[in-house]
Amino acid sequence: MEKFRNFCVIAHIDHGKSTLSDRLLEFTKTISERDMQNQALDDMDIERERGITIKSHAIQLYYDHSDGVKYTFNLIDTPGHVDFSYEVSRSIAACEGALLIVDATQGIQAQTISNLYLAIEHDLEIIPVLNKIDMDSAMIEEVTDQVVDLIGCDPSEIILASGKTGEGVQEIMNAIVDRVPAPKGDPKAPLQALIFDSVFNSFRGVIAYFKIINGVLKKGDKVRFVNTGKEYGADEIGILQLDQVKKKVVGCGDVGYIITGIKESKEIKVGDTITTIENPCSEAIQGFEDVKPMVFAGIFPVDNDDFEDLRDSLEKLQLNDASLTFEPESSVALGFGFRCGFLGMLHLEIIQERLDREYNQNVITTVPNVTYFAKSKKKGSEKFIVKTPADLPDPSQLEFVEEPYIEAQIISKPEYVGSIMTLCLDKRGEMTKQTYLTPTRIEMTFILPLAEIVFDFYDRLKSISRGYASFDYTPLDYRQSDLVKSDILLNGDPVDALSALVHRQKAEAFGRKICKKLKELLPRQQFKIAIQASIGAKVVARETISALRKDVTAKCYGGDITRKRKLLEKQKKGKKKMRQIGNVEVPQRAFLEVLKLD
Amino acid sequence: MAGIYIHIPFCKQACHYCNFHFSTSLNHKTALVEALQKEIKLQKNFLLGATIESIYFGGGTPSMLTEMELMDIFSTLHQSFEIGKTAEITFEANPDDLTSAYLQTLVKSPVNRLSIGVQSFFEEDLKWMNRAHDANQAIDCIHEARKAGFENFSVDLIYGSPSTSNGMWEKNLEKIRALKIPHLSSYALTVEEGTALGSWVKKGKMPDVDPAKSLKHFEMLQQFVQKNHYRHYEISNMALEGFEAVHNSNYWKRIPYLGIGPAAHSFDGKNRQWNINNNAKYIQALNEGRLEMEKEALSESDLFNEYIMTGLRCDWGISKAYIAKHFPQFNNTFEKELAAQVQLGALVEKTSSFVLADAAKFIADGVASEFFVVND
Numbered sequence: 001m002e003k004f005r006n007f008c009v010i011a012h013i014d015h016g017k018s019t020l021s022d023r024l025l026e027f028t029k030t031i032s033e034r035d036m037q038n039q040a041l042d043d044m045d046i047e048r049e050r051g052i053t054i055k056s057h058a059i060q061l062y063y064d065h066s067d068g069v070k071y072t073f074n075l076i077d078t079p080g081h082v083d084f085s086y087e088v089s090r091s092i093a094a095c096e097g098a099l100l101i102v103d104a105t106q107g108i109q110a111q112t113i114s115n116l117y118l119a120i121e122h123d124l125e126i127i128p129v130l131n132k133i134d135m136d137s138a139m140i141e142e143v144t145d146q147v148v149d150l151i152g153c154d155p156s157e158i159i160l161a162s163g164k165t166g167e168g169v170q171e172i173m174n175a176i177v178d179r180v181p182a183p184k185g186d187p188k189a190p191l192q193a194l195i196f197d198s199v200f201n202s203f204r205g206v207i208a209y210f211k212i213i214n215g216v217l218k219k220g221d222k223v224r225f226v227n228t229g230k231e232y233g234a235d236e237i238g239i240l241q242l243d244q245v246k247k248k249v250v251g252c253g254d255v256g257y258i259i260t261g262i263k264e265s266k267e268i269k270v271g272d273t274i275t276t277i278e279n280p281c282s283e284a285i286q287g288f289e290d291v292k293p294m295v296f297a298g299i300f301p302v303d304n305d306d307f308e309d310l311r312d313s314l315e316k317l318q319l320n321d322a323s324l325t326f327e328p329e330s331s332v333a334l335g336f337g338f339r340c341g342f343l344g345m346l347h348l349e350i351i352q353e354r355l356d357r358e359y360n361q362n363v364i365t366t367v368p369n370v371t372y373f374a375k376s377k378k379k380g381s382e383k384f385i386v387k388t389p390a391d392l393p394d395p396s397q398l399e400f401v402e403e404p405y406i407e408a409q410i411i412s413k414p415e416y417v418g419s420i421m422t423l424c425l426d427k428r429g430e431m432t433k434q435t436y437l438t439p440t441r442i443e444m445t446f447i448l449p450l451a452e453i454v455f456d457f458y459d460r461l462k463s464i465s466r467g468y469a470s471f472d473y474t475p476l477d478y479r480q481s482d483l484v485k486s487d488i489l490l491n492g493d494p495v496d497a498l499s500a501l502v503h504r505q506k507a508e509a510f511g512r513k514i515c516k517k518l519k520e521l522l523p524r525q526q527f528k529i530a531i532q533a534s535i536g537a538k539v540v541a542r543e544t545i546s547a548l549r550k551d552v553t554a555k556c557y558g559g560d561i562t563r564k565r566k567l568l569e570k571q572k573k574g575k576k577k578m579r580q581i582g583n584v585e586v587p588q589r590a591f592l593e594v595l596k597l598d
Numbered sequence: 599m600a601g602i603y604i605h606i607p608f609c610k611q612a613c614h615y616c617n618f619h620f621s622t623s624l625n626h627k628t629a630l631v632e633a634l635q636k637e638i639k640l641q642k643n644f645l646l647g648a649t650i651e652s653i654y655f656g657g658g659t660p661s662m663l664t665e666m667e668l669m670d671i672f673s674t675l676h677q678s679f680e681i682g683k684t685a686e687i688t689f690e691a692n693p694d695d696l697t698s699a700y701l702q703t704l705v706k707s708p709v710n711r712l713s714i715g716v717q718s719f720f721e722e723d724l725k726w727m728n729r730a731h732d733a734n735q736a737i738d739c740i741h742e743a744r745k746a747g748f749e750n751f752s753v754d755l756i757y758g759s760p761s762t763s764n765g766m767w768e769k770n771l772e773k774i775r776a777l778k779i780p781h782l783s784s785y786a787l788t789v790e791e792g793t794a795l796g797s798w799v800k801k802g803k804m805p806d807v808d809p810a811k812s813l814k815h816f817e818m819l820q821q822f823v824q825k826n827h828y829r830h831y832e833i834s835n836m837a838l839e840g841f842e843a844v845h846n847s848n849y850w851k852r853i854p855y856l857g858i859g860p861a862a863h864s865f866d867g868k869n870r871q872w873n874i875n876n877n878a879k880y881i882q883a884l885n886e887g888r889l890e891m892e893k894e895a896l897s898e899s900d901l902f903n904e905y906i907m908t909g910l911r912c913d914w915g916i917s918k919a920y921i922a923k924h925f926p927q928f929n930n931t932f933e934k935e936l937a938a939q940v941q942l943g944a945l946v947e948k949t950s951s952f953v954l955a956d957a958a959k960f961i962a963d964g965v966a967s968e969f970f971v972v973n974d
Contacts, residue, residue: 526942526961550809551964554785554834556911558603558849559863562870562894565903568963572970583942 001253002182003069006211008076008091008124010116011101012109012470016131019163020101021077027169028061028073030242058197058209058240058255065177073176074211074240074255076196078115084343085114085472086291090196090271092118093287094211094255097125097180099172100151104130104138104160107441108146109470110411116150126151127159127175134162146438183213183253190281191215193274195225198265200319206262209240210274211255213285217274219248223260226273226284232260265322293325293341294404294475295454296387297348297368298497300337301361302577302588307336313359314338317351324351329388333495333581334364334591339387342368345454364579365592366497370451373478375399389485389499395536401501402478404450407432410461411443412469419464420444427452428503447476451501455595486511486540488518489532493582497591511541514594521590524548529584600648601845602679604634604671605859606660607877610694614728615756617790619861619875620658626877630860631667633884635674637858637873640889642678644856644864650679652686652845655709661695665703672708681708686844688713688752693739694731701746711843712743712751713783718762719773726761728794740777750841752781757819758812759787760805767815771822780841784819785834786812816960833911833962850908869895899971902928906969910962915945915953928971935969 011017024030061073078091092098098119102108119126128147132138144155159175161168193210200206210217217223221234236259238246250256262268271288275281301310314326325341342348348368355361372386377399386392392401408429410420414436421431424446433445453473461469484507488498498518502510511533518531522545533541556564578585608627609620653675655663663671675681688711689704696714704712718724721733731739743751753774757767774782787807789799798804820830828836832850835843848855857864861875871893874880883890896904902925909916921932936952939945944958944965954962 526944526958526964548961548964549813550786551961552786552833552959553963554788556833556850556908557846558855558857558865559861559872561849561865561904561908562863562872564963565900565907568907568967569903569970569972571963571967572972575967576972 001185001187001251003071004074004183004253005071005097005176005180006074006076006095006183006253006255007097007099007127007176007180008078008095008119009099009101010078010092010112010119011131012103012106012112015101015103015106015109015112016163017077017101020099020129020131020161020169021075023163023166023169024061024073024075024172025059025242027166027173028063030059030061057199060239060241060255063173063177065174067177071177072254076211076255084347085474086289087197087270088115089118089287090194092122092124093271093285094194094196095119095122095124096183097127097176099176100126100128100147101131102128102143102147104133104140104143105135107139107143108150108411108437110409110443110472111470113150113411113443114409114472114474120151125180126153127172127179128153128157129159129161129168129172131161131163133160134165134167142438142440146441149438183211185212185214185252187214187216187252189214190279191217191221191223191274191276192281192285193217194285195268195270195272195274197270198268198322200265204259206260206265206268206319207244208258208260208262208268208274209255210258212250212252214252214281215276215279216252217250217256217258217276219246222277223258223274224277224280225268226275226281227269227288228267228272230267231277232262235259235261263319265319268322270322291323291343293323293371294344294450295342295348295368295370296339297342298329298331298334298337298364298366298388299326299340299352299355300331300334300364300366300497302364302579303362304335306361310338310355310361310363313355313361314340316359317354321351323347331366331390331497333493333497334366334579337364345458362577362588364497364588367500367592367595368454369501370404370454372404372483372501373402375401386501389501390496392483392485392501395484400480401483403481403483403501405476405479406448406450406453406473407476408446408448408453408471408473409443410446410469410471411437411441412465413440414442416465416469417442417444420461420469423457423460423464424448427457428506448473449479449481450475459596484535486514487534488514489530489534489539490518490522490584490586491530491582492532493584495581495586498594500595507535508540511535515541515543517594517596518590519543519545521593522584522586525585527583599651599848599853600645601652601654601848601853601855602645602650602675603654603656603845603855603857603859603862604660605656605658605857605862606663607658607860608662609657609659610662610692610730611728612794614726614794615787615790617793617796618658621877624662626881627662627667629881630877631663631670633881634671634858636884636887637889638671638674638678640884640887641856641858641864644866645679645854646866647680648854650675650681650685652848653681653688653708654845655689656713657690659692659695660689661691661700665707668703668707686711688843688845690715691739692730693735696739696742698742698746701742701748705746705748710750712748714739714743714751714753716740716753717756718759718766719770720762720766723756723759723761723766726759727756737773737777740779750780752783752837752841752843753779755782755784756787757784757815758807760807762815764811764814764818767818771818775822775826778838781835781837781843782823782828783835786816813960820956820959829913831913833959847912850912852904852908868901869893898925898927899973901925903966903970907963907966909951910954910966913953915948915951917951919950931971932969939965939968 009017058076063071076091078088159168159171192214193212195208195210197209219237224231238244239256273284318324326338329339330336373383374386375383376393376397429446429448435443482504483501484504488495515531515533528547529545531543532539578587607620687709689709690713692715716736719736799806823830823836830836854866860880863872871891874890945952946955
C-alpha cells in the first residue's frame with residue numbers, strides 16, 4: 001500500500017490540466033506517442049472540442065523513482081466546471097493528494113479556489129504547479145505570490161511547468177512520491193470502497209470506478225451498494241490503465257473498476273459505498289448526496305412525429321448520464337416533449353449538443369428555469385413544487401411563491417468591482433463579503449436568486465470583466481419573492497414555451513426586452529406579426545414585424561432554373577426547422593436565445 | 599416542340615450589376631464562333647428531332663457578332679435541326695450596336711424579333727450601371743429598329759436602382775407607352791456576388807438595394823401594365839396582345855431546349871445540364887470533339903418543385919388537375935398548402951388554375967418554396 005499514490009488534478013478550465021495530464025501519461029510511457037491524441041483522457045468529442053472534461057476518469061501509471069522503487073500512481077481526472085462540483089468532491093475524496101495547476105498567464109480563478117478548499121477539507125496534500133510558464137505572458141512572480149497567499153506554502157514548494165514543452169514533469173513525479181502520503185487503510189477490515197464515477201458501456205452495462213478505503217475486493221464477491229441498498233455480484237473487477245485490465249483482486253488503497261451487469265446509470269450513485277454481503281462494513285463513507293437538478297428546460301422535437309424517437313434518445317443518454325432527469329410535458333405551442341432537469345446551464349448545452357450529434361435529434365429547447373415552491377390560498381393546500389411557469393396558480397389564488405437562492409463567489413481584478421456590483425445588483429443580488437486575496441485579486445461574495453444567474457449571467461460577467469472574473473456558487477435556501485408570470489403572444493396566440501416567472505418590479509422591462517429580442521429573432525413573413533408581452537391580462541409591451549416586402553428573383557430563364565430551385569429548396573429546409581405557432585413561424589433557436597438580453 | 603439558346607459570351611464593357619457569363623476580351627471570338635458550330639453539330643440529336651419553334655441569341659452581347667459570323671451560325675443550325683417556318687428567332691442587342699447598317703444585317707438574316715437592352719432612358723442610370731450607350735441612343739435605336747422593319751421587339755428596363763427616383767421610373771414607363779413598345783422585360787436591380795456592384799455593397803461603398811423602393815417601382819409597373827392593357831404574363835415580362843415571347847414562355851412551360859455556348863443550360867424534360875463557364879476551356883473541349891459540362895437528373899420532387907416555381911411566376915399559374923395527374927404522390931401536401939395560401943390571400947383561383955394575387959407577386963419565391971417538397 002505504501003507504493004500507491006492517489007491524486008487528482010485541480011485546475012480551472014483552460015489552465016492546461018488535460019495537456020499536463022497527457023504529459024504525465026507520456027512520461028510514464030503509459031501511452032505511446034503514436035497513440036497520443038491530444039487530451040487522451042477526454043474521450044467524448046464534445047470534451048475535446050470544448051477543451052473541458054465533463055466526466056471524470058481515472059488511470060493508473062507506474063513510476064520508477066530514484067529510490068529504486070516502482071510506484072503505482074492513480075491519477076483521477078476531475079471535471080472543471082461549476083455544474084459538476086459534486087462529482088469533483090467525490091473524486092477528491094478518493095485521493096490523498098492534489099496537483100493544483102494554475103495558469104501562470106491568468107492566476108487563480110474562483111472555480112480553482114472552491115475545489116482547492118474541497119481538497120483542503122479532505123486533508124489532501126497540495127502540490128502547487130504553475131503551468132504555461134513557457135508563454136511570454138506568464139506572470140510567474142505575481143501568480144507565485146497568489147498561490148503562497150492562498151495555501152500558505154513556501155514559494156520553493158511551487159513547481160514551474162509547461163504542459164506544452166514538458167518542463168517540470170519530472171519534478172512533479174518526484175513530488176507525488178515524496179509529498180503525497182500513501183493511502184491509509186486496513187486491508188483486513190470489511191470492504192469499504194468509494195464510488196467516485198461511473199461510465200456506461202453499451203456492451204457491458206454500467207461500469208463503476210471506485211477506490212478501496214478499507215479491505216479488499218475479489219472477483220466474484222457478492223457486494224452491496226450501501227446507500228441504494230442494492231446487491232450484485234462482482235462479475236469482473238480490475239484496474240484502470242488506458243484500457244481496463246482484469247484482476248482477481250483489487251487491494252486496499254488502490255483504484256479500480258467493477259462490472260456487475262447493471263444496465264442503467266441511475267442504479268449507481270456517485271459517492272455510494274461498496275461493501276461485501278458476507279462481511280459488511282458498519283457504516284457508509286460520509287458525504288454521499290443524491291444530486292438534484294438545478295435547472296429545468298423543455299426539450300421538444302421540432303417535428304411532433306419524432307416524440308418517441310426523442311424519448312428513446314433521452315433514455316439512452318440517461319444510461320450514461322444519471323444526473324439528467326426528464327418527464328413528459330405538453331405545451332400548447334410546442335406539442336409533446338419533455339421537461340428535463342440539468343445540473344446547470346453547461347450541462348443543458350451538453351445534453352442538447354449530444355442529442356443533436358449522437359442521436360441526430362432536431363430539438364427545440366425552451367428558456368430554462370429553476371424550481372420554485374408555491375402555496376395556493378385554498379384551504380388545506382400544501383406547498384408544492386413548480387417546475388415550469390405554467391404550474392404557477394392564478395395570482396388571485398397564490399398565497400406565496402419561493403425561489404432558490406445561492407451564495408456566489410466572484411474573483412476578479414479590483415478595477416472590475418464596480419461593474420460586477422452593478423451586474424449583481426441588477427440581478428437582485430446582495431453583497432455579503434469582499435476580501436482582497438492579493439492586492440490585484442479581490443473575492444466578492446453575493447447572495448443571489450438562482451434564477452437570475454441561470455441565464456445570461458456568466459457571459460455578461462465574463463464580458464464586463466474582459467474574461468478576468470471567475471465565478472462559483474453553492475445553493476443556499478428558498479426565499480419568498482414577489483414573482484409574476486410574464487406571457488408572450490404572437491398575433492394574439494399565447495406561446496406558453498416563452499412564459500417566464502420574473503420579479504414584479506422587473507416584469508415590464510423584461511416584457512419590453514423580450515419583445516424587442518423576438519423582433520430580431522423572427523424572420524419576416526408573408527404577413528404582419530404582432531409580438532406582445534402581458535402580465536395577467538395586461539399587455540405591457542408590443543412590437544410589430546412588418547410583412548416581407550420582396551422575396552422574388554428578377555430573372556428565371558433557362559440558365560436560372562437549377563440555381564433558383566436549389567435556393568428555394570434551401571429556404572424550405574430552413575422553414576421546416578421552424579415551429580409554427582398559430583400562423584407564425586418561429587426559428588428553433590429563438591426559444592433559447594430570446595433570453596439573451598445583453 | 600423545342601427551342602435553342604445560343605450564348606454569345608462577349609461584351610464591350612462590363613455592366614456593374616451583371617453576373618452572366620461574358621468576357622470583354624475578344625481574342626477568342628473567332629475560335630468561339632467555330633466552337634459554337636461544333637457544339638451545334640455535336641448536339642444535333644439532343645432534342646430527338648423535334649421541330650425548333652424558337653431560337654434565342656443571348657449573352658453577353660449577340661450584337662457583337664459580325665454578319666459573316668451570324669450567317670455561319672444560322673447555316674450550321676439549318677444543317678443540324680429542322681427549324682419551323684414560323685419559329686420565333688430573337689436576338690439580344692444593345693442600343694449602341696443597333697446602327698442602321700447592323701439592323702440591315704439582322705433584317706436580312708432569319709432574326710425576326712429583337713430584345714433591346716435599353717435599361718433606362720436616363721443618362722444618370724446608364725452611367726451608374728456602366729452601360730455602353732447613352733440616353734439618346736436608347737431612344738434612337740427603337741426608331742431605327744422600326745424603320746428597318748422590326749415590329750416584334752422587346753425592351754429591357756431596370757428599376758429599383760439607387761440612381762432611379764420614383765419620378766424617373768414613372769417617366770421611363772411613360773416612354774414605353776409613348777413609343778408603343780410591344781413587349782417589356784422589366785427587372786428589379788439585384789445585387790449579385792461576383793459583380794462590381796456586389797463587391798461595393800459588400801465593402802459598404804455603396805448602399806444595398808432598398809427593397810421598399812423596388813416594391814414601390816414594381817407596384818407602379820403593375821398599375822402601368824393594367825392601365826395600358828399589357829398582359830403581365832410573367833413576374834418580369836409584359837406584352838401587348840400577340841407579342842408574348844415564345845422562347846422564354848417555353849422555359850416556364852418546361853419545354854425542352856438546347857443551350858449552345860459556354861455557360862449555356864440545356865433541358866430534355868428529365869435532365870438539366872450546363873456547359874463550363876469558361877471560354878478557353880469550352881473551345882478546347884470542342885476542339886477535342888467533346889463537351890465540358892455538368893448534368894443533373896431531376897427527381898420527381900425536383901420536377902414538382904420546378905412546376906410550382908415556374909408556374910407561379912406566370913399568369914397561367916398552377917393547376918390542381920396537373921398535380922393530380924403528374925404528381926399524385928404530392929397531392930395531399932399540395933392541396934393543404936394551396937388552401938393555406940388561398941386563406942392568406944397569396945393565391946387566387948382562376949378558371950382552371952391558381953395564380954399569385956397581385957399583392958403577392960413580389961414574394962413569389964417565398965410562396966413557391968412553401969409548396970416545395972424537400973428531403974431532409
